[in-house]
Amino acid sequence: ASTEGKLYGSVGARExxxxxxxxxxxxxxxxxxxxxxxxxxxxxxxxxxxLHADVETTVKVVVVAEA
Known part of the structure; x- marks a missing residue:
């Protein structure tokens, strides 16, 4: 990630x-x-x-820069 926190790529559903x-x-x-x-x-x-027609949940995803 850049010093401003912008990723050089992106994090999508697959990742x-x-x-x-x-x-x-x-x-x-x-x-x-x-x-x-x-x-x-x-x-x-x-x-x-x-997860299913009647089952869904919200999770928090934390995107961090690689060290």
Whole structure:
């Protein structure tokens, strides 16, 4: 990330689903709902996870710069 906190790429539904799956919580890309598209800055974001027709939850995703 730049010194202003802007990412050189972006964090989208695929990266979020992969992170959940790597942590032992299998989530598919299609279950991750990003209201305003991929994240392009470091920070905290609320993300909707749509697990089933009647089951959804909001989780906080923290995007940090790599060391």
């Amino acid at each position: 979020i689903a992969d992170a959940f799956t790597a942590a032992g919580l299998p989530v598919s890309k299609s279950e991750v709902i990003l209201g305003e598209g991929a994240f392009r800055n470091i920070g905290e974001y609320d993300v909707l996870i749509h």
